[in-house]
Amino acid sequence: MDKKKEILIVGLGLLGGSYAMGLSKRGWRVSAIDRDEFALAYAREKGIIDEGASRDFEPLVERAGRIVFALYPAAFVEWVRTYKHLFRPGLIFTDVSGVKQGVVEPIQAMLPDGVEFIASHPMAGREVSGVQNATDAMFAPANFIITPTDKNTPAGLAFARVLAETLGFAHICTLSPEAHDRMIGYVSQLTHAIAVSLMCASDNAHLAEYTGDSFRDLTRIARINETMWSELFLENREILAAEIDQFTATLQTLKSHLLDGDRAALEEMFVTSTRRRAAFDK
Amino acid sequence: MDKKKEILIVGLGLLGGSYAMGLSKRGWRVSAIDRDEFALAYAREKGIIDEGASRDFEPLVERAGRIVFALYPAAFVEWVRTYKHLFRPGLIFTDVSGVKQGVVEPIQAMLPDGVEFIASHPMAGREVSGVQNATDAMFAPANFIITPTDKNTPAGLAFARVLAETLGFAHICTLSPEAHDRMIGYVSQLTHAIAVSLMCASDNAHLAEYTGDSFRDLTRIARINETMWSELFLENREILAAEIDQFTATLQTLKSHLLDGDRAALEEMFVTSTRRRAAFDK
Structure with missing residues (x-):
C-alpha cells in the first residue's frame, strides 16, 4: 500500500x-x-x-x-x-x-x-x-x-x-489565517447570524403558509448546530461583531432612505446589489 | 365559449x-x-x-x-x-x-x-x-x-x-389588506432589504471564490428590479421600517451575547431558530 x-x-x-x-x-x-x-x-x-x-x-x-x-x-x-x-x-x-x-x-x-x-x-x-x-x-x-x-x-x-x-x-x-477569518466572518458567520436573528425576531407559527422562496432561502441555515456554531462565533467574536455592525449600518441606511421617501437612493442600492450579485451567477 | x-x-x-x-x-x-x-x-x-x-x-x-x-x-x-x-x-x-x-x-x-x-x-x-x-x-x-x-x-x-x-x-x-402588508413586510420585504444590504455592505470582487452555499442563498434575491421594489418598499414604508428595527434589535442582541462571551445565551438563540425553522421543513 x-x-x-x-x-x-x-x-x-x-x-x-x-x-x-x-x-x-x-x-x-x-x-x-x-x-x-x-x-x-x-x-x-x-x-x-x-x-x-x-x-x-x-x-x-x-x-x-x-x-x-x-x-x-x-x-x-x-x-x-x-x-x-x-x-x-x-x-x-x-x-x-x-x-x-x-x-x-x-x-x-x-x-x-x-x-x-x-x-x-x-x-x-x-x-x-x-x-x-x-x-x-x-x-x-x-x-x-x-x-x-x-x-x-x-x-x-x-x-x-x-x-x-x-x-x-x-x-x-x-x-492567511487572518484573511480567512475576516472573509469567513462576512460570508459565513454573518449570514448565519442574520438567518438566526430573522427566525428569532418574530414568532408566527403560520408563517410557513404565506412565505415565498425568499424567506425560505434566507432561513435555511437558521437550522443550526448550537454547540458548534456558538464555538465558531465566539472564536471569531471581534471580526463577527464588526461585520454585524457594518451590515447593520447599511440596513439602517436603507431604512433612512425609506423613511425619507428617497426613491433615487433606494434604487441606487438595488442597482449596486444587482450588479454585485450578478458576479456570482457567471 | x-x-x-x-x-x-x-x-x-x-x-x-x-x-x-x-x-x-x-x-x-x-x-x-x-x-x-x-x-x-x-x-x-x-x-x-x-x-x-x-x-x-x-x-x-x-x-x-x-x-x-x-x-x-x-x-x-x-x-x-x-x-x-x-x-x-x-x-x-x-x-x-x-x-x-x-x-x-x-x-x-x-x-x-x-x-x-x-x-x-x-x-x-x-x-x-x-x-x-x-x-x-x-x-x-x-x-x-x-x-x-x-x-x-x-x-x-x-x-x-x-x-x-x-x-x-x-x-x-x-x-385582510392590513394583515397582508404586515406579513409581507416581514417575510418578503425584510428579506429583500437584508439581501440588498448584505451585498451593499462590502465590495469584494473575489468573494464568489470563497463563498459557501449560505451566502449564495441569502443573496439570491439581491438581484432585484429596482423600479418595482423601490415602489413596493415605499408603499409599505412604516411597516418595513418597523420590521427592520425589530430584526436589527435581535441581531444586536446576538452581538451583545457574542461580546459578553455568553455562550449559553447564544446557544439559546440557535435552539430557538432551529425549532422555528424546522416548522418549514415538515
Whole structure:
C-alpha cells in the first residue's frame, strides 16, 4: 500500500465521515478515532473506514503519517495538547475548522520538531450531523481553503492540496489565517447570524403558509448546530461583531432612505446589489 | 365559449405573461393590453394570448367581464382612475400587487356601482422580467393570498379562488389588506432589504471564490428590479421600517451575547431558530 494513501481521521462526524467516505472510495486506507463506538461500527460496516478505535487508540496515532482532525476547534486544540507526545516525526496533519487564528497559532507553537500542521477549511456542510449523514457528494460544488503560515513546508501544502483534489473540491485556494477569518466572518458567520436573528425576531407559527422562496432561502441555515456554531462565533467574536455592525449600518441606511421617501437612493442600492450579485451567477 | 373563461390581462410582463400562459393552456380565452407592441406580438406568436392591443384598447376593456391587472401599484391605481369609465357593470377584476393597503382602499373607493375589485397576491416571482421569461411552472409550489374587504361579494371571492386554482397555486388563503402588508413586510420585504444590504455592505470582487452555499442563498434575491421594489418598499414604508428595527434589535442582541462571551445565551438563540425553522421543513 502506498504510504501516502493512508490516513487517520480523528472525529467521525458529518465532515470526518464524509472525508473518510471520499478517500475510501478512491482507494485510500482510512482509520478513525471517535469516542462513539456506534459511529465507528457503522462506518466499518458501510466500508467508510478500514479500522477504528474509541479508546486504546495510541497505536493508531503512533503509526499515522497523515491525520485529518474533524473536531470542534477547542476540542481539537485540547486533543493535540494531550496526545502530541504520540506524534511521530514526519507526521503532517490538517483540520476542518471554520476558524483559523484560534487554532493555527497555538497548535503550531506546541508541535515537536518534524511534525507539521497545515490548516484547511472545506467550505461544505449540511443542516444534519453524524457519520450516518456523511456524503462526499457535498464537496463537488464547494470551495476548499488552505491557510499556510511560515511554519509550513511544500510537503505540507502538497498534502492539503492532494487531499482537496482527491475529495473533488471545485475550487482550491490559499489565504492567511487572518484573511480567512475576516472573509469567513462576512460570508459565513454573518449570514448565519442574520438567518438566526430573522427566525428569532418574530414568532408566527403560520408563517410557513404565506412565505415565498425568499424567506425560505434566507432561513435555511437558521437550522443550526448550537454547540458548534456558538464555538465558531465566539472564536471569531471581534471580526463577527464588526461585520454585524457594518451590515447593520447599511440596513439602517436603507431604512433612512425609506423613511425619507428617497426613491433615487433606494434604487441606487438595488442597482449596486444587482450588479454585485450578478458576479456570482457567471 | 364559456364567458367565465374569458379574461383580459393589463400589463404583459413576467407575471401577467405567466398568468396568460397558464390560463391559455387551460382553455381560457386571453386578451391583453400592454404598451409594448413587441411583448404583445411575442405573446400572440407563442400562443400565450389570443389578441392584444397597445393603444385603441377601449373595446377590449368595455367587453371585459374579468380583468387581471399586472402593473406596478402606482401605475395600477392611475390606470383605473383614467379608464374606469370604460368598466361595464358586472366586471370583476383582481391584481398581483405585492402591497395591498395602498391599492385596495383607493381603488375600491373610486369604482362605479356594480364593478368589483377583489385584491390578490401571487407569492411567486423570478429574478428576471418580461413576458419572454414567463412560466406558469413557478405557481405550482407557491402561495396565493386573497385580501377581501367588506366591499367584496361571494362572486368576487369565487373569481379570485378559481383563478388561483386554475393557475395551480399550492396554497390559497385569505388575509385582510392590513394583515397582508404586515406579513409581507416581514417575510418578503425584510428579506429583500437584508439581501440588498448584505451585498451593499462590502465590495469584494473575489468573494464568489470563497463563498459557501449560505451566502449564495441569502443573496439570491439581491438581484432585484429596482423600479418595482423601490415602489413596493415605499408603499409599505412604516411597516418595513418597523420590521427592520425589530430584526436589527435581535441581531444586536446576538452581538451583545457574542461580546459578553455568553455562550449559553447564544446557544439559546440557535435552539430557538432551529425549532422555528424546522416548522418549514415538515
